[in-house]
Amino acid sequence: MANDKELIQEKPEVKYTAKDFSSGQDVRWCPGCGDYSVLAMVQRSFPDMIGIKKEKVVFVSGIGCSSRFPYYMDTYGFHGIHGRAPAIATGIKIANPDLSVWVAAGDGDLLSIGGNHFIHACRKNVDLKILLFNNQIYGLTKGQYSPTSAKGLKTKTTPFGSVDYPFNACSLAIGSNATLVARTLDSDPKHLQQMILRAAEHKGLALIEIYQNCVIYNDGVFDLFKNKETKDDHTIVLEHNKPMIFGKNKDRGIIIKNSKPLIINLNRVENSINDVWVHDEFDPSPARAMILAHMTDSHDFPTPIGVFQQIKKETYDEGIEAQIDSIIKAKGKGDIQKVLSSGYTWEVN
């Protein structure tokens, strides 16, 4: 519905509040759903994004619980069809590169039916900010397994346990050359907000994988990473230029040997913090990001939270604009009459 708040005038410096980004529509997720926290953090983050005017913001989604997201944001919004959000968003961005284009997508939406659009948007480095609501389940359709569901998970369509190996969303994004890959948790608002801001600042495709709890159909899958007692041992917070240590007492560290990660105990005398792998968000090699991504393959390793990798390169939309500009610069603007009359012509008198 049209918003009925005051028209925000075109001023260079608009100071927004989180409320300015709320459409006021009743939010219809289940009580306790992790989506609420993402919504709150997104609404809270926009005022902190320098130079972004809300009329320039578009949220695009597919279908799913999480895909209702655009309706709750008082920005432009497009609730598309299942899986196609990255393609719709790409069209919007190319058509109007001035816009800040965000995609809100579930794991089914983005990685099952929408997988191809996702990897192509990554490859092209379209300037889209993708929030992946990964609850490892199909929520809206009531609990079928998704491509990120753990092997063995019993769901409505896998009553005897799934035999599928799951996707590793970050690994897929890295394999597809995404330029910003990060992971965060619905339950950690501060970190979530940081990641949202990182996506906003990034020029290029940003994938923010959000571990999101579905209280109804997959409750607690991320508890290990969330519960006070276990989270320090099972997550590792990535910080640029900081050694990769984790554990309740920050006494374990990651080292790399033969391109493989190992955990060392820093309490042991033979181990020193100086041996520990230092995280470099801007490392252009995909090897580091890939190692981080695959640390989730087994619970022996802590799950990395934070920015895996950020790379700077021209975005797709910039490339398109630059090409058009250079052609117009070289040849001038097109003359329609000339084009109509081009090729071999003859006169009939």
Added chain:
Amino acid sequence: MANDKELIQEKPEVKYTAKDFSSGQDVRWCPGCGDYSVLAMVQRSFPDMIGIKKEKVVFVSGIGCSSRFPYYMDTYGFHGIHGRAPAIATGIKIANPDLSVWVAAGDGDLLSIGGNHFIHACRKNVDLKILLFNNQIYGLTKGQYSPTSAKGLKTKTTPFGSVDYPFNACSLAIGSNATLVARTLDSDPKHLQQMILRAAEHKGLALIEIYQNCVIYNDGVFDLFKNKETKDDHTIVLEHNKPMIFGKNKDRGIIIKNSKPLIINLNRVENSINDVWVHDEFDPSPARAMILAHMTDSHDFPTPIGVFQQIKKETYDEGIEAQIDSIIKAKGKGDIQKVLSSGYTWEVN
């Protein structure tokens, strides 16, 4: 068309020749097309595959020049619709796990429209052998750029040069958890045949990326890797347990520093062959394979040819069969009348 050769009797030891695998149909690729060599090598390789009976072999394809492949093989064949070969093949394999299921696909077919089916087949480790005919162009539709075309390439749809970054097929497969990833060249029949046999022997998803020359629309893109004068400096042949050296005089080697590859000159006294990275095809970490895959990002590094990575794990079709078997073992075969009458029933007299 049905073949009209002699019925091959069910004997345990059939000795085939390459000709047994030729359907005899006129091959309709352009003279000089790289597809011919792939066809010849595939036909020549099958007789070497121990225990494979030709009636158990199925070739599945989508649409494209390369997708005509199944018509030329005297095996079962399915020429599908554009991009869907991996999905069709998955259905065949699940329905009849005894079959040896091969996919012949172009870069457009497999990575553009078919990208999603491809990455999901990789993820699930469906036991498919995928031959990717990568000519970095759309051949059949007469020369539009493809998702693997180099940035800047001028084609029918990019008259001013493409602004897309290309996919790195091996990187995408690794990011999607494919269990065998390899690359070869249409122009190197021996190596090509080795890779085909590796795919045949592998239980699980095998991606063989074949650099294939399209003489009409993208002639010579791989010349650097094929020409006598340049190939030794621009390719590196991966061999298990062998140090990664290359160059006309085998005097350059790859070392890894901070998970990044570097080239060293082995003629220099400070460098030793002992420092050189030793290839391990069976390294389970995706980091190594990823480093290899991305060596093609710049011509500073040689392009790896050979098996990047091979991992053993249960295939999807095995998982499905095992689950069914275990359920039948535990509960017995289903009783249809019992199922029909299940739930709350009542009698009307």
Added chain:
Amino acid sequence: MIKEKEITSVEVEEVTVRFAGDSGDGMQLTGSQFSDTTAFVGNDLNTLPDYPAEIRAPAGTIYGVSGFQLHFGSREVYTPGDRPDVLVVMNPAALKKNLPELKPGGTIIANKDSFDQKNLKLANYESNPLEDGSLKGYDVIEVPISSLNNEVLKNSGLSQKDISRCKNFFALGLMYWLYNRPLEPTLNWINKKFADKQKYRDSNSIALKAGYNFGETTEVFATRYHVAPAQLTKGTYRSISGNEATALGFLAASVKSGLPLFLGSYPITPASEILQYLSEYKSFGVKTFQAEDEIAGITSAIGAAFAGNLAITNTSGPGLSLKTEAIGLAVMTELPLVVINVQRGGPSTGLPTKTEQADLLQALWGRNGEAPVVVLAAATPSDCFDMAIIASRLALKYMTPVILLTDGYLANGSEPWRVPKFEDIPDIPVKFWTKKEGFYPYLRDENLSRPWVKVGTPGLEHRIGGLEKANIYGDISYDPDNHDLMIKLREKKIKGVVQDVPDLRVDGDQEGELLVIGWGGTFGTITEAVLHVRRKGYKVSQAHLRYLNPLPKNTGDVLKRFKKVLVPEINLGQLAKYLRSEFLLPLIQLNIVRGLPFRVSDVEAKIIEILGGKSNGK
């Protein structure tokens, strides 16, 4: 304070009851228990759940309301009923949402306790409707269900939350009393369900009995209803929904044909349950493949068909759209394939949880090129079982894709089903081609079907695909005359399926003033409407199409025998368009597209309007 009370017992022929409450109130369970017991006492019945569109909306809100309607009677019942006679509401939101549907003068049984400040506000009530007189004209029975339930369970040892969860059984018990139903079936169910949870077992039983006793003892209820058993064919019955019937039908077809069943699917409301049901039947060797999308769902099924399985794929509207291209491939490769489309509200994502009949033209003609397929439509929930078997049989016999249309109403609605004896279902003969001599992939038999070879058969290696095929030989052919021939052969093959299509049956007079013809899930409504108007003295005949392509060969004849033909459809007139183009007859349409089954009364009114409002006699 127990005392004797005077109770009037009223005999009624049919009743429609709706249970409504918060998603968490267990209304679906209450409804299905009431249904089972109602079936047990021998009534005919028909039920329809009404799930909220949201998974779990906040408690107490209107969009969190869950409902379950059932219609039962001593004569045949074909629909879940239009407007309920009785509305049981567990909270204000349930009243707010459902009141507009209640029959004028109907009965409201309200859980009085829940009409507190908080819940009234959540339901957007300004004042308490139980008190402000706004329910005048209804028979309002206020029962403090929550507190009575709390009271009887206070010593149960359950937490307050768990106690509260029993209150639906209290309400159910009360309704059992009101409609003279025994408690045993539900007590048995409780005992089984909570076999190892004594506390729950006892508490639910206590609540159920307490509700019953409350009816027995309180002054509030002076009337009790009796609905006599219906005349039903002898046999073992169960209740079945359309989705379960569909799943069972294909399972049965698999066993009958001796072919392994392969389902390539992608979840989508309201079709997902078919995948869910079939994934339970692994002990039959059923393979359910939850694919990455609908296209992979159907193309994997095409692969499985090529490999020799009984291959099916199921979906709903948007998914059918995505399968369009691949259905064409199945047409060209002439492989047996069943596509089940559970129609829902469109266009686009539309109304995913609602019903509609607007995919007929798409099923018939929505493909590039001339791509004829067999199109069938189930008429009732249990008919889905039969149609699934018929669809499999035709697909296998004619080597063709078959589209089977059901809809959201059939999918979720339930009716009693006389469980068939498996041996009574006719076999589905399947002959794979095995001999090398004379084999060509596009040879045709007397039905114009091509041979089906199981991949793996030695000596029959061959190739098929989506390019035009040379007649008989099956090579790729660009020959113009061959194309014309093949286009016409494919059309002819599907037209020839008519030999397996039973003639269209007319219920009522075989000719006359008015025929009402429908297709698919509106069967129940139309049937009931026709019965009603007949009772009112009108003469009207009825016919119903389950075979849409090809149509029964007598369809035109049937239509021509009537002065007027009414075509009610939950779309803008798709069958009407089709019949007009086939038979050049003027047709009267009734098109109400509300995402809901027709109301019997709407169809009735239309019939009466057409007949000029006066009885045309019997």
Added chain:
Amino acid sequence: MIKEKEITSVEVEEVTVRFAGDSGDGMQLTGSQFSDTTAFVGNDLNTLPDYPAEIRAPAGTIYGVSGFQLHFGSREVYTPGDRPDVLVVMNPAALKKNLPELKPGGTIIANKDSFDQKNLKLANYESNPLEDGSLKGYDVIEVPISSLNNEVLKNSGLSQKDISRCKNFFALGLMYWLYNRPLEPTLNWINKKFADKQKYRDSNSIALKAGYNFGETTEVFATRYHVAPAQLTKGTYRSISGNEATALGFLAASVKSGLPLFLGSYPITPASEILQYLSEYKSFGVKTFQAEDEIAGITSAIGAAFAGNLAITNTSGPGLSLKTEAIGLAVMTELPLVVINVQRGGPSTGLPTKTEQADLLQALWGRNGEAPVVVLAAATPSDCFDMAIIASRLALKYMTPVILLTDGYLANGSEPWRVPKFEDIPDIPVKFWTKKEGFYPYLRDENLSRPWVKVGTPGLEHRIGGLEKANIYGDISYDPDNHDLMIKLREKKIKGVVQDVPDLRVDGDQEGELLVIGWGGTFGTITEAVLHVRRKGYKVSQAHLRYLNPLPKNTGDVLKRFKKVLVPEINLGQLAKYLRSEFLLPLIQLNIVRGLPFRVSDVEAKIIEILGGKSNGK
């Protein structure tokens, strides 16, 4: 040995010529040069290339044959001609492939040199047809084109391979002599093309002139043909194919509307050229997005439409199937979008390089739910330009998807086009909604169109999507009555487009015995057939539909004015089905589905058959 020879000059009204040779023989160039020169001398004409299905089949094989047919005359020419009068063949394969199409008694000009052992074998000839008498009944002119060409160029300094490449110019020169055409246009073209390659410039010119002189001097040719200029409207002309016209039409619409053009596309034969042409126009700010598949092609276009561009997507049959679901989304979101479908042979992959008209019903009804769209069809190659502009105008005015149908024949066929003055094309007014007051996303104007807001407009932030929309406000709505209302509003909006649809024009008598009605790319054939039978003394009228949904409002009236109506279609009767259901009229069908344009003679024969074989007088 030059000597005076006697030449008869014959005046003819129209001629059909086909050039055929190996893919490498340059037949397309030869054909288009002949066309340009023919246009230059003032004939009317129409052309059609016939590419081999393979990219580059082995030289000398039948499937490597490339052809180019042109039909020109001193009166109006509407088709590329049925069977050629003259067949120029550069090798045996070209003869083998094309002979069946040659008119009985037609002329064959054969490059005698190429009829050697090797080439005969490649063409599957057992013996040399030039020698074995099998060409009896044809007028066979054997010319040693290769050796004559080699001879004149032996001192050219070119390699033998390059010399050989000039031989098509020799053949062209000969044909210029035969049909009395000047060499200048082609000489100019050669000069320009090879401006900095003198050797090639000279050699090609020499070969051209040598061919001409050979005609002049050799005994073989005793007759020369003269085709007088046609009466054509004054103006500047160019030759244009349907695909180029389509591209230019949208470019023009973009400039006229002031909206940037966005094309979301995925290559597919025979539609890729539209993407290729438009990708050349970056200097107009045109954005062509080659997407990963057809679904991304259309959904990106929907995104671009939301963002305020003139958004289009193009494809052919299988791609239209894939776009089905997304077209529904455009219907629900009511965004302006043009979907161009260049129809090709189906079903499935079918005959990709061939033409057909079998996607009409899919365009009309091939979507889940009630999803009405505007459907248009271009009648001739140059009409694609006009229809592209009309499609854009209607999409923008009515905020709706429009499907524009062309076909493989229109796409590749060419005809002379009087280049329009850009200022003569009417403007395409576009009003974005900008004011905050009174804005609701699903408000409707007098055309039932909703407001279009450019994303980025301050204060108008709003959300749209594929779920059912509340009337006016545009919120998600599950309300049953709202759904019924919206379904009917969307239908009504598209019906209302009829106000922009010109009445159906009847050529010939306005009522009478027989009307021939067609749609789309068969216009030329039907027109020529009608002209032919009229010349034979039959009375027949013609009408042609370019607007398929909605149909012109007088369509029914027109049809009813004729005793008989013939509907020729390159499908199994899709328009006929549609017209029947709309107007309940019996129609006579002519359906030949050979992947080729109708033969004029087939339509003629059918008309004559219907009219009882005897002239019904003028």
